[in-house]
Amino acid sequence: MTARNGDGSTPIVYVEELSGHVGEGVVIRGWVAGTRSSGKIKFLIVRDGTGLVQGVVTPSADKETFRLAEELPLEAAVKVKGTVSADDRAPGGVELAVEHVTPVHIPNEEYPIAPKEHGVGFLMQRRHLWIRGQKQMPLLRLRDGALWAMRAFFKERRFIATEAPILVSTSVEGTTTLFTVDYFGRPAYLSQSGQLYLEATCAALGKAYWIGPVFRAEKSKTRRHLTEFWMLEAEMAYLEHEENLQLQEDLVRHVVEYVTQEHRRELEVLGRDPQVLMDEVEGPFARVSYADAVEIVRSAGVEMEYGQDLGAPAEDALSEHFRRPVFVERFPVSIKPFYMKRCADEPGVALCADLIAPEGYGEIIGGSQRVDDQQELEKQLREAGLAEEPYQWYVDLRRWGSVPHSGFGLGVERTVAWLSGIHHLRETIPFPRMIDRLDP
RNA sequence: UCCCCGGUAGCUCAACAGGCAGAGCGGCUGGCUGUUAACCAGUAGGCUGGAGGUUCGAAUCCUCCCCGGGGAGCCA
Numbered sequence: 001m002t003a004r005n006g007d008g009s010t011p012i013v014y015v016e017e018l019s020g021h022v023g024e025g026v027v028i029r030g031w032v033a034g035t036r037s038s039g040k041i042k043f044l045i046v047r048d049g050t051g052l053v054q055g056v057v058t059p060s061a062d063k064e065t066f067r068l069a070e071e072l073p074l075e076a077a078v079k080v081k082g083t084v085s086a087d088d089r090a091p092g093g094v095e096l097a098v099e100h101v102t103p104v105h106i107p108n109e110e111y112p113i114a115p116k117e118h119g120v121g122f123l124m125q126r127r128h129l130w131i132r133g134q135k136q137m138p139l140l141r142l143r144d145g146a147l148w149a150m151r152a153f154f155k156e157r158r159f160i161a162t163e164a165p166i167l168v169s170t171s172v173e174g175t176t177t178l179f180t181v182d183y184f185g186r187p188a189y190l191s192q193s194g195q196l197y198l199e200a201t202c203a204a205l206g207k208a209y210w211i212g213p214v215f216r217a218e219k220s221k222t223r224r225h226l227t228e229f230w231m232l233e234a235e236m237a238y239l240e241h242e243e244n245l246q247l248q249e250d251l252v253r254h255v256v257e258y259v260t261q262e263h264r265r266e267l268e269v270l271g272r273d274p275q276v277l278m279d280e281v282e283g284p285f286a287r288v289s290y291a292d293a294v295e296i297v298r299s300a301g302v303e304m305e306y307g308q309d310l311g312a313p314a315e316d317a318l319s320e321h322f323r324r325p326v327f328v329e330r331f332p333v334s335i336k337p338f339y340m341k342r343c344a345d346e347p348g349v350a351l352c353a354d355l356i357a358p359e360g361y362g363e364i365i366g367g368s369q370r371v372d373d374q375q376e377l378e379k380q381l382r383e384a385g386l387a388e389e390p391y392q393w394y395v396d397l398r399r400w401g402s403v404p405h406s407g408f409g410l411g412v413e414r415t416v417a418w419l420s421g422i423h424h425l426r427e428t429i430p431f432p433r434m435i436d437r438l439d440p
Numbered sequence: 441u442c443c444c445c446g447g448u449a450g451c452u453c454a455a456c457a458g459g460c461a462g463a464g465c466g467g468c469u470g471g472c473u474g475u476u477a478a479c480c481a482g483u484a485g486g487c488u489g490g491a492g493g494u495u496c497g498a499a500u501c502c503u504c505c506c507c508g509g510g511g512a513g514c515c516a
Contacts, residue, residue, distance in 0.1 A: 038479085039472035058473070089474070110450070114466045115477055117452050121508045177514085193516090218514055219441060231516065311513075354516090363516060411516030425516095436508085 010081055016050035018094045021084045028053060028096065029104075031132070032076045034115060035069070042069040044098065046080055051265075052134065054090055055080050055098040065101045074111035075132070077104035124426065128440045131430055138266035139427055142259065143416045145266070147211065149258035150232050150410075153251050159207040159234060164194025166213065170390040177217040179227075190215035193409060196339070196394050198235035199370060202405060203397055209234035211412070219435050223424040224312065224362050226413060228433035235407030241341075241351045241369040244406035245287075245327055248355060248365055251410070252325060253281045259419050272421035280358045286326035288318070290349065293328050296321050309335045316360045325364075327353040338384035339377070339394075340368040361418035367408025374398035 012027045030048030037043070044055040057069040072078065082096040089095075113129055123130045130136055151161065167183065168191045178189040192214050201208040211232045218225070239247070260267070260274035267274050288296065293314075297304045300317035304310075310318070310328065318326055330349040333342060340350040352368030371377040377398055381388050388395070416428040426432040431440065 034477085036475050036478060037472085038475055041473040041475080043475055043478090045476090054476080056474080087474095089476085110467060112450075114451060116465055117477095119452075119509080122451075124508095214516085216515070220512095220514065222511065222513095225515070229516065309514075312511090366516065409516065414516055 014050040015046075015048050015053045015092075018053060018084050018092075018096075019086075022086050022094060023084065025081065025083050025099070026096075028055075028080045028082075030078065030080070032072045032074060032078060033132075033134070034074070035072060037070055042066070044069055044072065044078075044080070044101070046078065046096075047132070047134075047137070049137070051092065053092065053094065053096055055082060055096040055101075057098045057101075061098050062100055065098065068101050068103065069098070072101075072103070073107055074115075075129075076106045078102065079104060120424075124432075124437060125439075127431060135270065136427065138269045139416075139420055139422060140430060142263050142266045142270070142420050143412075143428060145259050145263045146255055146416050146419055147412065149255040150211065150251065152258070153254045154207075154209045154234065157207070159209045159236070160201075160205040162198070162201050162205065162208045162210050164191065164197040164201075164210055164212060164233070166191050166215075177219075179215050179217045192216055193231065194233050195235070195407065195409060198233050198407060199339075199394070199405065200397055202235040202237045202407070203401065203403070207234075207236045221435055222312070223426075224414065226425055226429065226432050226434055229425075229429070230412035232410040232412060233407065235405060237403050237405045239369075239406040240404055241353075241406060244367055244369065244408060245353055248327075248353075248367060248408055248410075249285050249325075252285075252355070252365075252415075255415070256281045256419065267420070270420050270422070272419070277419065280324050283324075285355070286322040286324055287353075288322075288326060288328055289330045290328055290332065291330070293318060307332055307334060310354070310356075310363070312362065315356050315362050318356050319358050319360050322356075322358070324358055326356050328356060329353045336368070338380040338386060339370050341371045341376075357414065357418045359418065359421075361414055363411070364414045364418065365408050365410045367406065369404065369406040372398060372402045372404050374402065 010025050010027050012029060013021055015028060028046055028048055030046045032044060033047040033052055034045035035043065040059055042057040044057060046053055046055055057066060059066055079102040080096060080098055081100040082098040084094055085097055086093060087095050112126055113123070113133070131140065154161065167181070167188045169188060178192060180187050180189055194210055194212060194214070198208055198210065209232065211230060213228055214231045215228050217227065256277050260277055264274060291306065293310070294304055294306050297314040297317045300321065302313045302317050304314055318328070329352065330343060331352055333340070333348060333350050336350045336352055340352050343349050343351050350368060354363045355365035356362065357364045371380060374395060377395055378388065381391055413425045413428040417425055420428065422428055426434065
């Protein structure tokens with residue numbers, strides 16, 4: 001269905017569709033992203049959320065339009081009627097010979113974000129406007145593509161999309177700092193993970209996943225942390241460790257393939273070479289045990305003791321060493337949560353793996369096979385120093401029809417950062433929440 | 441929570457060793473029929489984050505506070 005303009009004759013189209021309308025009259029509805037003038041010829045850059053197009057205004061347009069073209073400030077809202085023409089000089093290959101501009105809203109004040117350099121603090125305070133930027137826009141579109149690819153992957157594999165609660169009464173991992181809220185007079189917490197609930201759900205549905213926000217009250221202050229971020233968590237009954245890794249690998253490869261095929265334009269604007277991503281997921285992902293990883297990290301000159309978790313410098317050393325996604329398996333149980341099953345051949349290590357992204361983007365997946373034996377689970381709860389009472393429902397899952405099962409959680413923002421080549425997580429989500437950033 | 445760096449025009453920054461507070465961009469005015477962060481000419485724009493202190497004199501040195509950035513730990 002093609003929308004029609006007020007006069008009933010001119011089709012309203014989006015910038016991304018313009019190449020299919022060369023030679024035709026169209027109306028673009030959008031915002032002014034820039035103006036230039038060279039006397040009797042004026043240029044109007046218009047964006048509409050799907051892309052940017054240059055409108056060319058000459059004296060052949062009506063008088064009012066010709067005058068407006070010079071005066072329109074940044075971010076004026078306009079409807080632009082014109083004829084689409086192919087032009088090699090235009091970025092994107094097409095431009096618009098403007099016949100008429102209808103102003104929808106003309107700002108009275110100067111737009112605070114000039115098309116010039118700005119500091120991050122300045123831009124973050126104006127995040128609600130910054131997202132209109134020519135790099136932010138494709139980044140958010142890329143995020144959409146990545147999430148879409150994840151959902152399509154699971155749909156195709158017959159996983160059921162489900163939900164986990166955000167308000168919870170207990171911690172999943174015991175160690176992480178939680179946000180507390182008042183829940184009718186008693187404390188509740190914002191969930192840091194939906195995993196325990198996914199374990200329950202997968203015993204009902206067989207294969208389940210969810211994509212939702214999770215919260216960490218850690219006072220992290222780095223480019224790899226947000227206090228509110230989105231996690232994709234999947235859990236599958238009868239899935240064992242090896243198959244779990246294969247599932248994760250298939251998922252990540254699918255997302256990369258989808259994004260490099262369907263979002264080439266966005267990647268190009270972001271300066272991200274799709275070939276780099278494709279090369280990284282070509283062939284099986286690397287695998288290394290935690291113990292061997294420690295040796296690799298040390299030989300790269302990074303200080304690390306066996307028993308310490310992988311810090312950022314350690315992760316960077318590993319991604320530099322393997323230059324492709326790498327699963328780090330068999331972590332010491334002391335640095336992993338209580339619900340992980342232990343390796344049969346070595347009870348001191350967990351049947352788990354973290355997936356480290358290439359190029360220093362850090363851990364994008366953490367997963368494991370879960371404890372399926374009731375006594376074992378109760379023992380590990382005690383060893384973790386957690387109260388058993390709040391976890392009774394979780395223990396129940398081992399009481400009736402307990403089966404081997406595994407799952408994982410993927411950090412959406414870290415994945416998008418890797419895909420897009422963006423350095424800092426804050427740009428991969430529309431309105432990031434960080435230790436010192438609650439507005440806008 | 442800890443460590444490091446910073447706060448000067450709307451923005452990005454300069455101002456030697458304590459001595460008249462500047463530039464580019466943006467804005468505004470004018471010029472230009474193919475500009476790509478256009479270009480050319482002109483113009484306005486400042487309580488140097490706040491409070492104390494040292495000094496003849498502080499954007500500059502000292503103390504405290506506030507705000508921003510980078511990193512660590514923790515994690516996705």
